[in-house]
Amino acid sequence: MLVPGSQRILAGEEYTKAETKMKAFVDKFLKDVAALEQRASGRVTPAMLSPVRVILPDNAGTDGRGVRLEEIATVGVREGTTLIITVFEEQTLKHVEKALYDAKISGVVPQKADSRTVKIPIPKPTVEARLAMFSTAQRQAEDTRVLIRKQHQTSLKKGGYEKHAPEIKEFQSLADKYLTEVDKILAEAKKSSGAK
Template identity: 55%
Template sequence: MSSLVRQLARRTGTTLPARHVIQLNVVRRLPASRTYASRSKPKSTVSFIPGSQLRFDSEDARAEYTKTDLKMTSVVDWFRKEVAALETRASGRVTPALLSPVRVERGRGQTVKLEEVATVGIKDGSVLIVTVFDEQNTKAVEQGIYNAKLPHIVPQRLDSRTLKIPVPKPTVEARNTLAVTTSRMAEDVRVQLRKHHQASVKKGKYEKHSVELEEFQKLSDRHIAEVDKILAQTKKATGSK
């Protein structure tokens, strides 16, 4: 319509009143309004990471954890081995393992395990027979057995290279004594584990309630629980409370 009005005005040479000018209001189509998600803080992806990778933020903490775990494992393994020997004696079983704690001096302060200088056999189910490779070491082997201070283990010479050790059946009192010894050893091991735990935490200077403190505590608890389990099994095997 506005173009027709302009053409008519040019042909007649007149100016049309403003009321004859038709103005077209062009309604622009606005784009549809969009909705946007609110910008909240991103969620942590920690829950998607395997547990073994969650423990620590630093490699130093991870390395210290591994080191402490090895130390604690070594302590528990030692306790397990010692308890196995005690349990064997308490159960009345006669095996060469009864003499595993024996160390033999070879001069100049050097000591070796018994099996390096002699063999240990069993006779009649209740007698240990120790045969020394070199008769010059017989006296040292005999002394090593005494020095080990094993309950009711007294060597007797048969000849220049052979020792006989009768092993009496354990009495109820002997079983209880072994149980008490095991309990005392268990407490010493727990103390050692706690020392390793405290040393690692002190070295790391971790913040209170941190993941590191939590994981080191779990590590200590796990090894102490293993000690308690070994002790309970030993008491059950020896028939003591």
């Protein structure tokens, strides 16, 4: 297929690699912000516990990172404000409780209900909590920007381009495109948090 000269990317494979990585950084940031906004909105869903990894003594050697909560328990929502975790096997409950504390998810304080169940009442978010969520999003935005800029620099070094090579412009506009995406996501988060 012939590509018009104005649309052809001179930097080639390195450009494609850089674009893939930058897109992945922005996608992760978008996902993180969506999770923050969900918590800030007060909507209680089992997805709030998706970062939780449970280390079980018999499989701790597999990769050391543990298993996902939904692999060893069911997670449900009661009355729209309380998460209910029911483990499949009684002996895993104490490991689940430890994992919940270790995950350090704001507002998550597990309460043992019986030998197989943990309740987690989720408080309604305050204005302060929403602002705290936004400041977390701001930090994550800056981290994402740093990753994009580093990728930009790495790609330029790998390419070894001359000072005024057209490829440098291509990489710059690629980085600018993804930095703009980060700004847009952050602006949306600011709007939904009510931050000034």
